[in-house]
Amino acid sequence: xxxxxxxxxxxxxxxxxxxxxxxxxxxxxxxxxxxxxxxxxxxxxxxxxxxxxxxxxxxxxxxxxxxxxxxxxxxxxxxxxxxxxxxxxxxxxxxxxxxxxxxxxxxxxxxxxxxxxxxxxxxxxxxxxxxxxxxxxxxxxxxxxxxxxxxxxxxxxxxxxxxxxxxxxxxxxxxxxxxxxxxxxxxxxxxxxxxxxxxxxxxxxxxxxxxxxxxxxxxxxxxxxxxxxxxxxxxxxxxxxxxxxxxxxxxxxxxxxxxxxxxxxxxxxxxxxxxxxxxxxxxxxxxxxxxxxxxxxxxxxxxxxxxxxxxxxxxxxxxxxxxxxxxxxxxxxxxxxxxxxxxxxxxxxxxxxxxxxxxxxxxxxxxxxxxxxxxxxxxxxxxxxxxxxxxxxxxxxxxxxxxxxxxxxx
Amino acid sequence: xxxxxxxxxxxxxxxxxxxxxxxxxxxxxxxxxxxxxxxxxxxxxxxxxxxxxxxxxxxxxxxxxxxxxxxxxxxxxxxxxxxxxxxxxxxxxxxxxxxxxxxxxxxxxxxxxxxxxxxxxxxxxxxxxxxxxxxxxxxxxxxxxxxxxxxxxxxxxxxxxxxxxxxxxxxxxxxxxxxxxxxxxxxxxxxxxxxxxxxxxxxxxxxxxxxxxxxxxxxxxxxxxxxxxxxxxxxxxxxxxxxxxxxxxxxxxxxxxxxxxxxxxxxxxxxxxxxxxxxxxxxxxxxxxxxxxxxxxxxxxxxxxxxxxxxxxxxxxxxxxxxxxxxxxxxxxxxxxxxxxxxxxxxxxxxxxxxxxxxxxxxxxxxxxxxxxxxxxxxxxxxxxxxxxxxxxxxxxxxxxxxxxxxxxx
Numbered sequence: 001x002x003x004x005x006x007x008x009x010x011x012x013x014x015x016x017x018x019x020x021x022x023x024x025x026x027x028x029x030x031x032x033x034x035x036x037x038x039x040x041x042x043x044x045x046x047x048x049x050x051x052x053x054x055x056x057x058x059x060x061x062x063x064x065x066x067x068x069x070x071x072x073x074x075x076x077x078x079x080x081x082x083x084x085x086x087x088x089x090x091x092x093x094x095x096x097x098x099x100x101x102x103x104x105x106x107x108x109x110x111x112x113x114x115x116x117x118x119x120x121x122x123x124x125x126x127x128x129x130x131x132x133x134x135x136x137x138x139x140x141x142x143x144x145x146x147x148x149x150x151x152x153x154x155x156x157x158x159x160x161x162x163x164x165x166x167x168x169x170x171x172x173x174x175x176x177x178x179x180x181x182x183x184x185x186x187x188x189x190x191x192x193x194x195x196x197x198x199x200x201x202x203x204x205x206x207x208x209x210x211x212x213x214x215x216x217x218x219x220x221x222x223x224x225x226x227x228x229x230x231x232x233x234x235x236x237x238x239x240x241x242x243x244x245x246x247x248x249x250x251x252x253x254x255x256x257x258x259x260x261x262x263x264x265x266x267x268x269x270x271x272x273x274x275x276x277x278x279x280x281x282x283x284x285x286x287x288x289x290x291x292x293x294x295x296x297x298x299x300x301x302x303x304x305x306x307x308x309x310x311x312x313x314x315x316x317x318x319x320x321x322x323x324x325x326x327x328x329x330x331x332x333x334x335x336x337x338x339x340x341x342x343x344x345x346x347x348x349x350x351x352x353x354x355x356x357x358x359x360x361x362x363x364x365x366x367x368x369x370x371x372x373x374x375x376x377x378x379x380x381x382x383x384x385x386x387x388x389x390x391x392x393x394x395x396x397x398x399x400x401x402x403x404x405x406x407x408x409x410x
Numbered sequence: 411x412x413x414x415x416x417x418x419x420x421x422x423x424x425x426x427x428x429x430x431x432x433x434x435x436x437x438x439x440x441x442x443x444x445x446x447x448x449x450x451x452x453x454x455x456x457x458x459x460x461x462x463x464x465x466x467x468x469x470x471x472x473x474x475x476x477x478x479x480x481x482x483x484x485x486x487x488x489x490x491x492x493x494x495x496x497x498x499x500x501x502x503x504x505x506x507x508x509x510x511x512x513x514x515x516x517x518x519x520x521x522x523x524x525x526x527x528x529x530x531x532x533x534x535x536x537x538x539x540x541x542x543x544x545x546x547x548x549x550x551x552x553x554x555x556x557x558x559x560x561x562x563x564x565x566x567x568x569x570x571x572x573x574x575x576x577x578x579x580x581x582x583x584x585x586x587x588x589x590x591x592x593x594x595x596x597x598x599x600x601x602x603x604x605x606x607x608x609x610x611x612x613x614x615x616x617x618x619x620x621x622x623x624x625x626x627x628x629x630x631x632x633x634x635x636x637x638x639x640x641x642x643x644x645x646x647x648x649x650x651x652x653x654x655x656x657x658x659x660x661x662x663x664x665x666x667x668x669x670x671x672x673x674x675x676x677x678x679x680x681x682x683x684x685x686x687x688x689x690x691x692x693x694x695x696x697x698x699x700x701x702x703x704x705x706x707x708x709x710x711x712x713x714x715x716x717x718x719x720x721x722x723x724x725x726x727x728x729x730x731x732x733x734x735x736x737x738x739x740x741x742x743x744x745x746x747x748x749x750x751x752x753x754x755x756x757x758x759x760x761x762x763x764x765x766x767x768x769x770x771x772x773x774x775x776x777x778x779x780x781x782x783x784x785x786x787x788x789x790x791x792x793x794x795x796x797x798x799x800x801x802x803x804x805x806x807x808x809x810x811x812x813x814x815x816x817x818x819x820x
Binding site for chain 1: 464465466467495497498499500501502503529530531532533644645723727730735736737738740741743744745746747748749750752755764765768769770807808809812813
């Protein structure tokens with residue numbers, strides 16, 4: 001089943017999944033006074049899988065969430081606060097995260113997870129956050145677009161999407177429709193390994209734990225791990241995947257289940273669209289590059305090369321200027337610390353072959369400049385004869401990016 | 411002997427070293443019509459050592475230079491052209507570099523090396539360059555400041571320096587003074603492993619090959635490898651160290667020679683000053699960070715952490731904004747892929763302890779903001795109890811950086 005066969009739900013999001021409610025409030029953590037606290041609550045505990053940041057100084061809510069999922073794989077409610085990441089806040093930060101969990105479980109039902117995003121290194125104004133949880137918990141509703149807004153920081157738009165998918169009959173279970181919906185946040189510090197990016201994706205399909213882990217890992221590899229805004233990873237990144245627990249005699253979807261491929265396609269499609277929305281909202285973004293690297297010795301090598309190009313300041317400023325300075329792309333690729341077979345090297349920009357057969361190619365410079373000025377620029381790089389392939393989306397590095405990030409905490 | 415005991419030569423440069431002449435011309439390669447070709451010629455062949463770029467797609471002059479030095483360690487003349495890097499130019503690029511070498515040897519005496527800097531991926535206008543070598547070779551002079559200008563690209567000022575150093579008596583050789591002088595180029599793409607940076611340093615002290623290699627390696631480690639502007643390395647980086655050949659019965663300075671420490675101090679001081687001048691001329695730079703990482707498991711780990719901080723767009727934009735958002739420094743350090751001991755973590759900015767003893771510290775926010783607005787901001791990061799230490803200089807990421815690099819090739 002391809003993503004095209006999925007049925008997208010107009011204005012869909014996490015709340016498109018049956019059984020989910022949400023609420024939002026202005027807890028007063030964001031200096032702007034905007035919505036900054038969201039609760040997402042299922043009507044019964046869900047099976048949970050998560051991918052967390054690999055940053056060596058993971059924030060308190062990440063450390064706590066990891067521990068909690070190690071003990072129990074069920075989650076019913078998720079509290080997310082924006083404006084303060086509760087990261088690098090010492091022992092007090094862990095206490096604060098723990099208090100957020102307890103309050104959320106008290107008000108909304110547990111088990112609960114908490115996620116935080118915003119400025120790092122500043123203690124959480126915990127009383128405001130706890131009051132916010134109290135206030136929001138009285139407003140839980142199946143329709144609450146404010147909850148999608150409440151988790152944002154420098155984002156300029158909410159990130160949500162949902163699909164319906166037809167799952168085939170499996171054993172005693174007849175064919176049935178399932179929904180996959182998600183909400184995400186992120187615009188700066190987006191990078192493979194998911195810097196300062198939060199996403200919560202849920203489905204009403206019942207999934208068994210091992211299958212859920214594999215579904216999440218494959219979907220993240222084809223979505224959030226393929227985007228970069230500024231090469232940094234954050235202390236707080238998290239992607240949660242939550243699936244309804246089976247009811248009664250219902251058989252959950254496990255490894256080898258005929259329903260798995262369709263569900264995988266749906267979850268990947270949702271995460272891919274969330275990731276694309278994040279990259280399109282990249283801080284100061286005016287243009288996007290879709291980079292494909294092929295012919296590397298292996299996937300790891302292809303990813304290293306793609307990452308080196310996608311995080312190069314010189315490539316990203318050239319992209320900002322609409323300047324097809326393709327030599328920078330090759331120089332950045334060659335800067336990855338990976339062997340490159342110069343005799344196989346070929347580079348296409350928007351379908352125009354600019355380098356190949358051992359040297360620069362003849363091309364129409366004006367046509368190339370026009371192609372490079374497109375909102376999305378496709379770059380295809382062949383680095384050898386190997387089977388390694390990687391794809392990566394990256395934003396340009398514009399003056400606006402610098403302005404946004406120079407003034408963040410002031 | 412410390413660098414303080416060296417005698418700096420006012421307005422010194424490569425031409426301060428006795429026996430060197432230079433010439434410059436406007437070959438027409440730079441669209442601006444400025445000086446773009448320089449010749450540096452010694453009155454006799456010198457002993458040579460070089461550090462070349464590690465970029466996997468090294469430019470034609472780099473590949474050729476590497477080969478030539480492998481065959482013979484002597485160099486008498488160096489031709490440098492700016493405006494076109496002769497990189498990614500295929501087999502024709504190698505022919506062009508070879509023709510530059512031959513013409514330089516014909517006009518100035520060999521052996522010759524050639525270096526190129528400028529736009530990459532565009533064939534060299536070789537006839538202009540060869541004519542330029544002809545023209546310049548007729549003007550060789552012991553005083554030619556234009557030669558320092560002719561090797562620049564986006565640099566806003568020439569980079570030159572020279573010192574005199576007293577070498578002690580050694581065997582039959584009485585104590586004598588020696589001169590070390592150098593010229594460099596670089597402002598964008600500066601990074602450890604020396605992206606788009608050229609430097610030629612010469613001395614009239616006679617040095618034996620093995621000692622010369624060690625002198626160069628140690629000096630580069632303490633200078634050019636400690637600076638970064640934008641994290642990219644280029645196809646063309648090169649640092650040359652050229653020492654006079656011994657005359658008659660003269661004993662060259664070899665390993666263990668009592669003259670070696672003083673000479674090492676002089677060469678390191680010259681390269682350090684050239685590197686500092688490069689960082690101060692970093693593209694769009696308004697502020698510099700001097701970062702020291704201590705307590706890592708080893709030097710490699712310390713360097714990885716320093717590099718992760720020094721190349722972080724979020725750290726560099728905070729520096730541009732004079733914004734002491736120190737959480738970004740810790741997050742970037744933790745993003746290096748190296749274990750960090752959170753319990754030992756300590757961060758000082760301009761001597762103000764902002765993080766330590768397991769959490770954020772109390773400090774005067776206004777005083778910190780003022781300290782962070784200094785032209786050079788000292789950042790000291792302790793990541794554990796190991797012996798690994800690294801230092802790195804980095805520039806801020808300003809709107810001007812983006813402007814300069816968005817418009818480079820258009």
